Amino acid sequence: MNNFIYRNPTELIFGKGQLSKLAEKVEAYGRKILLVYGGGSIKRFGLYDKVMSILGEHGCQVAELAGVEPNPRLSTVQKGIELCRQQQIDWILAVGGGSVIDAAKAVAVGVPYDGDVWDFYTRKAAARDALPLGTILTLAATGSEMNRGSVITNWETKEKYGAGTTFPAFSILDPEHTYSVPRDQTVYGICDMLSHVFEQYFSHTPEIPLQTRIAEGIMLTVIENAERVLADPEDYDARANLMYCGTMALNGTLAMGVETDWATHSIEHAVSAVYDIPHGGGLSIIFPNWMKYVYRENVSRFKQFAERVWQVDPAGKSDEEVALEGIARTRAFFDRIGAPSRLQEYEIGDEQLDLMADKAVPYGPIGRFKQLKVDDVREILIQSL
Amino acid sequence: MNNFIYRNPTELIFGKGQLSKLAEKVEAYGRKILLVYGGGSIKRFGLYDKVMSILGEHGCQVAELAGVEPNPRLSTVQKGIELCRQQQIDWILAVGGGSVIDAAKAVAVGVPYDGDVWDFYTRKAAARDALPLGTILTLAATGSEMNRGSVITNWETKEKYGAGTTFPAFSILDPEHTYSVPRDQTVYGICDMLSHVFEQYFSHTPEIPLQTRIAEGIMLTVIENAERVLADPEDYDARANLMYCGTMALNGTLAMGVETDWATHSIEHAVSAVYDIPHGGGLSIIFPNWMKYVYRENVSRFKQFAERVWQVDPAGKSDEEVALEGIARTRAFFDRIGAPSRLQEYEIGDEQLDLMADKAVPYGPIGRFKQLKVDDVREILIQSL
Numbered sequence: 169m170n171n172f173i174y175r176n177p178t179e180l181i182f183g184k185g186q187l188s189k190l191a192e193k194v195e196a197y198g199r200k201i202l203l204v205y206g207g208g209s210i211k212r213f214g215l216y217d218k219v220m221s222i223l224g225e226h227g228c229q230v231a232e233l234a235g236v237e238p239n240p241r242l243s244t245v246q247k248g249i250e251l252c253r254q255q256q257i258d259w260i261l262a263v264g265g266g267s268v269i270d271a272a273k274a275v276a277v278g279v280p281y282d283g284d285v286w287d288f289y290t291r292k293a294a295a296r297d298a299l300p301l302g303t304i305l306t307l308a309a310t311g312s313e314m315n316r317g318s319v320i321t322n323w324e325t326k327e328k329y330g331a332g333t334t335f336p337a338f339s340i341l342d343p344e345h346t347y348s349v350p351r352d353q354t355v356y357g358i359c360d361m362l363s364h365v366f367e368q369y370f371s372h373t374p375e376i377p378l379q380t381r382i383a384e385g386i387m388l389t390v391i392e393n394a395e396r397v398l399a400d401p402e403d404y405d406a407r408a409n410l411m412y413c414g415t416m417a418l419n420g421t422l423a424m425g426v427e428t429d430w431a432t433h434s435i436e437h438a439v440s441a442v443y444d445i446p447h448g449g450g451l452s453i454i455f456p457n458w459m460k461y462v463y464r465e466n467v468s469r470f471k472q473f474a475e476r477v478w479q480v481d482p483a484g485k486s487d488e489e490v491a492l493e494g495i496a497r498t499r500a501f502f503d504r505i506g507a508p509s510r511l512q513e514y515e516i517g518d519e520q521l522d523l524m525a526d527k528a529v530p531y532g533p534i535g536r537f538k539q540l541k542v543d544d545v546r547e548i549l550i551q552s553l
Numbered sequence: 554m555n556n557f558i559y560r561n562p563t564e565l566i567f568g569k570g571q572l573s574k575l576a577e578k579v580e581a582y583g584r585k586i587l588l589v590y591g592g593g594s595i596k597r598f599g600l601y602d603k604v605m606s607i608l609g610e611h612g613c614q615v616a617e618l619a620g621v622e623p624n625p626r627l628s629t630v631q632k633g634i635e636l637c638r639q640q641q642i643d644w645i646l647a648v649g650g651g652s653v654i655d656a657a658k659a660v661a662v663g664v665p666y667d668g669d670v671w672d673f674y675t676r677k678a679a680a681r682d683a684l685p686l687g688t689i690l691t692l693a694a695t696g697s698e699m700n701r702g703s704v705i706t707n708w709e710t711k712e713k714y715g716a717g718t719t720f721p722a723f724s725i726l727d728p729e730h731t732y733s734v735p736r737d738q739t740v741y742g743i744c745d746m747l748s749h750v751f752e753q754y755f756s757h758t759p760e761i762p763l764q765t766r767i768a769e770g771i772m773l774t775v776i777e778n779a780e781r782v783l784a785d786p787e788d789y790d791a792r793a794n795l796m797y798c799g800t801m802a803l804n805g806t807l808a809m810g811v812e813t814d815w816a817t818h819s820i821e822h823a824v825s826a827v828y829d830i831p832h833g834g835g836l837s838i839i840f841p842n843w844m845k846y847v848y849r850e851n852v853s854r855f856k857q858f859a860e861r862v863w864q865v866d867p868a869g870k871s872d873e874e875v876a877l878e879g880i881a882r883t884r885a886f887f888d889r890i891g892a893p894s895r896l897q898e899y900e901i902g903d904e905q906l907d908l909m910a911d912k913a914v915p916y917g918p919i920g921r922f923k924q925l926k927v928d929d930v931r932e933i934l935i936q937s938l
Binding site: 171 | 554555556557558559560561562563564565566567568569570571574759760762763766767769770771773774777778790793794797798801806809810
């Protein structure tokens with residue numbers, strides 16, 4: 169196990185009807201609130217009205233940053249920062265999925281910062297102060313509700329980068345708020361959370377038996393519950409298990425003492441920055457190809473993955489055959505839930521291959537399971553076309 | 554899964570040489586420090602000198618509360634509170650195992666409280682404010698380094714109770730600090746952390762697949778590493794795995810959305826309050842007897858425990874036989890590592906049986922896997938004699 173420092177102060181408020189806890193947060197953080205949300209699904213399904221009703225009852229003054237994009241844009245974040253400054257906002261309430269929360273985090277750290285908030289994403293500065301942020305999660309996927317990560321896209325430069333920003337002070341996770349998530353978004357969320365586990369599970373760090381078992385536990389639980397949710401979108405327990413897994417997959421637990429990878433996320437961010445495709449869809453295409461490209465670096469880890477997560481029977485097979493069968497079953501699972509397998513499904517050809525490969529490797533080689541240079545990324549992208 | 558609220562702000566600073574991080578904590582929390590420790594092993598093994606040297610270099614003024622008992626006493630806590638008030642202490646640094654940390658927590662919440670600190674333990678008041686607390690853990694066992702629990706013994710009334718007090722602001726966990734832990738203390742620590750998992754694993758809450766797998770992962774990892782540590786007390790990785798498991802077993806993760814039990818801890822506290830025996834030793838005696846007394850409440854849970862944790866082969870056996878074999882293997886494991894199996898090993902007979910049973914049930918029935926009344930506790934104690 170490697171040395172590590174772990175701290176995660178987010179208060180997780182999980183379960184049916186927990187929205188009612190919002191009232192006490194108004195008392196704690198103040199009455200001038202910026203409400204951040206996306207394309208309006210929270211209005212269609214009644215959540216917006218419920219939130220506004222609680223805030224109204226408690227005498228809150230609410231400004232709105234609506235229309236946050238699925239790959240949230242720097243220009244939207246800048247609009248939010250301006251709003252907060254003009255209206256002297258006390259705290260920010262994000263209602264939505266990872267994109268909405270990521271945008272809200274960027275606003276939260278941008279408000280007290282003198283320079284351009286994009287500095288945090290290009291590593292020119294590190295975020296320190298932030299407005300308090302609360303979230304009401306409506307999509308099980310990114311884990312952003314319980315970590316300090318944020319991913320923003322700059323459309324002027326076609327760059328999509330992540331930064332460490334600020335932990336939500338609290339996050340309200342009611343699985344019922346995910347009942348109305350459309351099938352494709354549910355699938356993307358499943359791909360996203362599994363990918364977060366992959367990024368941390370495929371590691372060369374020795375002596376991490378518990379971290380490994382927790383990762384395997386999350387993968388098994390996501391796999392078991394994925395098809396339940398797709399069969400019955402209002403299966404409370406299946407939605408709850410997925411939502412809990414999404415949070416646990418990226419709240420820092422799996423990274424304790426573990427060297428993690430994250431190359432595949434860099435590659436997907438590059439694709440999304442050029443073509444604006446759904447993050448989870450991109451991951452489901454690229455991850456199995458990354459696995460095939462890198463598994464020889466540690467065949468026994470991939471063999472364990474095959475046996476413990478996919479129940480591959482190793483009898484009569486070489487280690488490499490077992491490892492490859494695990495990768496094939498990963499691909500087959502993504503197929504079974506209807507996740508995309510080729511970039512051409514998003515009408516992406518080889519025209520911008522070099523641009524995407526360059527953007528994936530902005531600060532030198534990526535990944536630690538296998539260090540990838542531009543040519544490696546190019547090869548993985550070609551396999552993904 | 555049940556509704557839950559989870560929040561754990563403790564900063565975990567884990568690994569070799571992490572003691573050096575203490576310097577920055579002095580900058581953060583101040584220079585008037587109460588150092589809390591136990592019977593002096595930290596002096597024998599050099600840790601005291603290292604800590605004092607760092608604090609000295611940074612101009613700290615250090616008061617000491619030394620000699621905290623294995624079952625820490627209210628009178629010691631009261632002495633610490635007095636010291637803090639007299640010397641206007643900024644924060645508390647506990648160096649030791651769970652007892653030292655529990656005493657330090659009691660001092661931390663006692664200082665700003667007008668009444669008697671024992672009120673928190675008898676449920677007359679709830680702790681709110683606290684002095685900041687840092688810990689340097691020297692024993693993998695209680696998990697107190699990353700939770701807000703504290704257990705204190707009142708020798709005047711022969712009562713040993715737990716209370717929610719305050720989270721450590723930070724905890725430094727260097728597995729090398731546990732190299733010098735004697736064999737019997739190492740064994741008690743292993744019994745204690747396994748017991749913490751048992752208290753949360755044996756639950757009737759449906760649909761907790763991930764929490765279940767994390768609990769099983771901790772148990773498997775503790776079992777694998779226990780004999781390694783006993784064979785070679787300076788096996789870094791085995792010590793690190795145990796230390797990490799001890800923390801994860803009781804930092805709130807396993808209780809997320811789960812109805813937990815804790816009857817066995819109440820029974821052990823009653824025994825310790827009357828006879829002052831080691832907590833881990835008491836648990837290793839009582840837990841298998843609790844299991845035998847309650848397993849019929851949910852045979853399938855005990856069957857799963859037997860199969861997943863102890864690899865019991867269910868072929869040709871009834872569910873009940875599988876469940877009982879899991880309990881027998883638990884007992885056999887405790888025997889194998891040299892943990893006690895009968896109260897008579899501590900020269901405890903049936904003389905005070907009624908007193909112990911009464912003290913175990915101070916506020917009505919205990920436990921939620923099976924609610925236990927005084928007669929039930931008496932029966933479990935008789936089986937444990």
